[in-house]
Amino acid sequence: MKTGSMDECILVCVYYGPNGERLIRRGGKMAKMFNCPLYVLTVDRQPADEWDIEKNHYISAWKKLAEDLGADDFIVKYNEKRPVVKVICEVTKQKNVTQIVLGQSAQSRWEEITKGSIINVLLNEVSFVDLHIVSVSRELNVQEGFYEKGIRAYLLEEAGGYRLCFNHTHLDKYEGIFYKEVGTDFNTGVFKFMKDNEMIEVFVHDDYVSDINVRIN
Known part of the structure; x- marks a missing residue:
């Protein structure tokens, strides 16, 4: 106290x-x-x-x-x-x-x-x-109807960016929630995770994130 x-x-x-x-x-x-x-x-x-x-x-x-x-x-x-x-x-x-x-x-x-x-x-x-x-934050919102229900996922660091995966290993860089876009056969959507005690949201395109060094807020 x-x-x-x-x-x-x-x-x-x-x-x-x-x-x-x-x-x-x-x-x-x-x-x-x-x-x-x-x-x-x-x-x-x-x-x-x-x-x-x-x-x-x-x-x-x-x-x-x-x-x-x-x-x-x-x-x-x-x-x-x-x-x-x-x-x-x-x-x-x-x-x-x-x-x-x-x-x-x-x-x-x-x-x-x-x-x-x-x-x-x-x-x-x-x-x-x-x-x-x-006031409501202007961060990227996962809008109902555009994305499927969130599932646990991980980002694996690779040359030039990060790859989305769903199996936990010791090589994972970040753990979070992935929201897949409705109507796509690929892992494209939004990944949300904690970084430096802040909630970060990044776009995933065909399994890959190009950069997560930007605060999305």
Whole structure:
């Protein structure tokens, strides 16, 4: 627990998707500025043993990033049947949170609250908290309908670039998720992986990636 400005406490709310890293980093900068506690929360209706590989990949990446940024706790609410906003309010009160960081797509990413938006409900139920709405990242998004379901894959470094493979060996350079383009017989699509504690997305064309030295954000 940090011992700086104990009048402040940051809670970052992330949902399974590409915007989580940006939100956590924003919360980390705020916590560093105030020298105060930082918590990261994610809520899911499914039990942990029903999560698919992509969701587990996101959670692992977020948890590692939160640890690197000095977060006091990474909170995962599995098998949660209550409205997400109720869980946020509960954690906010338990941790004495004073500032909440949300993505601007939280309403559509999580669920529509019957009476009012998530933001309005939070303003009513935890009126002592400041809300920070962060714009959606402009990173490459794997759009539903254009790509098949993600599968675990690896990048093997070769002369001039990297080759996509699906069998894990000691020669693999990166592990991540591959999204194959719909309607192609070749391994062409998008590969997502962690590099230097950041989520990177690169194009794969016929099994090969020419360069991954560029941050795709």
